[in-house]
Amino acid sequence: MPNEHPVAGPPAGYVAAPPRLAEAAEAAALVAAYELAHEGVANTSTETLEGDWAGADLEANAVLVRGPGGEAVALLDTVPSRAELLLTYAFVAPDARDAEELSAYLAGAAEARALRLSGGGPVTVRNYLPIADVRLAASLAARGYANVRTIYRMETELAAPPPPPEWPDGVSVRDYAGSPDEPAAYEAFELGSVGMWNRPGNTFEQWSASVGRLRGEMRLALADGEIVGMSITRAPRTSAAGLVQSLRVVPAWRRRGLGAALLADAFGACHALGKRRVGLTVDADSTTGAPELYLRSGMRVTQRYLVFERREGAQAIG
Numbered sequence: 001m002p003n004e005h006p007v008a009g010p011p012a013g014y015v016a017a018p019p020r021l022a023e024a025a026e027a028a029a030l031v032a033a034y035e036l037a038h039e040g041v042a043n044t045s046t047e048t049l050e051g052d053w054a055g056a057d058l059e060a061n062a063v064l065v066r067g068p069g070g071e072a073v074a075l076l077d078t079v080p081s082r083a084e085l086l087l088t089y090a091f092v093a094p095d096a097r098d099a100e101e102l103s104a105y106l107a108g109a110a111e112a113r114a115l116r117l118s119g120g121g122p123v124t125v126r127n128y129l130p131i132a133d134v135r136l137a138a139s140l141a142a143r144g145y146a147n148v149r150t151i152y153r154m155e156t157e158l159a160a161p162p163p164p165p166e167w168p169d170g171v172s173v174r175d176y177a178g179s180p181d182e183p184a185a186y187e188a189f190e191l192g193s194v195g196m197w198n199r200p201g202n203t204f205e206q207w208s209a210s211v212g213r214l215r216g217e218m219r220l221a222l223a224d225g226e227i228v229g230m231s232i233t234r235a236p237r238t239s240a241a242g243l244v245q246s247l248r249v250v251p252a253w254r255r256r257g258l259g260a261a262l263l264a265d266a267f268g269a270c271h272a273l274g275k276r277r278v279g280l281t282v283d284a285d286s287t288t289g290a291p292e293l294y295l296r297s298g299m300r301v302t303q304r305y306l307v308f309e310r311r312e313g314a315q316a317i318g
Contacts, residue, residue, distance in 0.1 A: 007111070007112040010065050010074075010102065011102065013067070014066065015065070015066045016066075016105070017064060018062055019053075019058055023064060024046050024049045027064060027072060028046045029072075030074075030091060030093055034091040034092065035130075036094075038130040039132065043239070045239050047239070048238075054213065055212065056209075061078045062075070063109050065106075072093070074091065074092045074093065074096065074102045074103075076110060077089045078110055078114075081199070081201070082201065082202070082203065083119070084122065084200055087126050088110040088127045090107065090110070090127065100135065103136050104143075107139065110127070118312070118313050120313055122311060125310050126307060127140055127307070127308040128305050131303075146310070147308055148308070149197065151284060151305040151306075152281065152282050152283075153279055153280070153301070153305065154282060154300060155280075155300065156297070156299045156300070158276045161268070162264060162268055162271055163264060165265045166261055167258075167261045170223050170224070171221050172222050172223075173219055175220070181220065184226070187227075188220075188229075189202075189207065189230060189248050192248025193248060195287055197285070219231050219262065219266075221258060227250075228249065228250050228258065229248060229259070229262055230247075231244060231248075232247075233245065233270065235269070235270050235273040242266075242270030242273070242275035242278040242279075243278070243280065244278060245280075254288065259290070263297050266278070279302070280299075284304075
């Protein structure tokens with residue numbers, strides 16, 4: 001990461017640097033070990049991490065820490081959301097000798113990245129961590145972070161082909177076509193995000209970078225020629241589970257059965273690709289009706305994540 005807002009280095013004997021795509025397999029193994037230790041199941045594979053890193057500015061937004069023996073022991077992934085919010089994911093190997101020091105280093109690196117993002121202005125650093133990682137939670141609390149939210153991971157089993165979706169009258173569905181669907185798809189995604197907690201939104205450039213290679217993974221629901229809902233579903237070859245990465249319905253079409261139909265469509269796509277389990281994440285206190293929809297569709301809560309935040313910059317607190 002550049003040094004306009006420098007951060008103290010890692011513990012003595014450790015080396016930190018932006019990861020390269022060629023290091024995805026080693027980084028994925030680190031994340032999977034962390035997930036297994038704190039969540040009971042590993043959801044990250046080389047393929048999923050490569051997908052997350054594709055198009056990402058790793059030089060600016062990620063740090064991989066290696067131990068004295070050259071082994072990968074910690075990873076920081078950050079995702080900018082405009083200039084006022086930085087989403088942060090920190091992973092420390094469960095058997096790391098200097099885990100507390102490594103966690104503190106990653107937190108400092110994230111805070112420095114946030115200040116670079118905002119140019120020194122006010123910015124929120126938002127950390128996501130599994131509820132079982134009590135060491136990281138305590139470390140963040142000691143740095144002045146507040147636990148502001150809980151996120152659910154929900155899953156369903158697909159032992160048999162799921163029922164086909166029941167589309168509302170007047171709605172058709174098709175695959176995303178790329179640039180011919182822009183900027184309408186971007187605008188529908190942002191409109192479908194209305195009501196989501198504390199979300200500043202994406203720029204069109206951020207959206208384009210994240211969906212540029214999507215085709216069959218993104219489905220669009222249309223009514224009267226306008227995009228009124230969409231889903232993004234991933235089915236990594238190396239994972240037994242599919243992932244509903246995003247599901248959006250514009251406010252005028254909520255609570256009319258479109259969300260349930262998009263979810264059923266995603267379930268069907270995952271089953272057709274050999275996945276017998278599908279997961280997603282959702283704000284536990286969402287006012288959009290999403291958690292209730294997922295429960296009615298047969299999903300159950302399998303994991304809880306905590307959201308810790310702190311303000312940095314001109315209006316920093318703590």
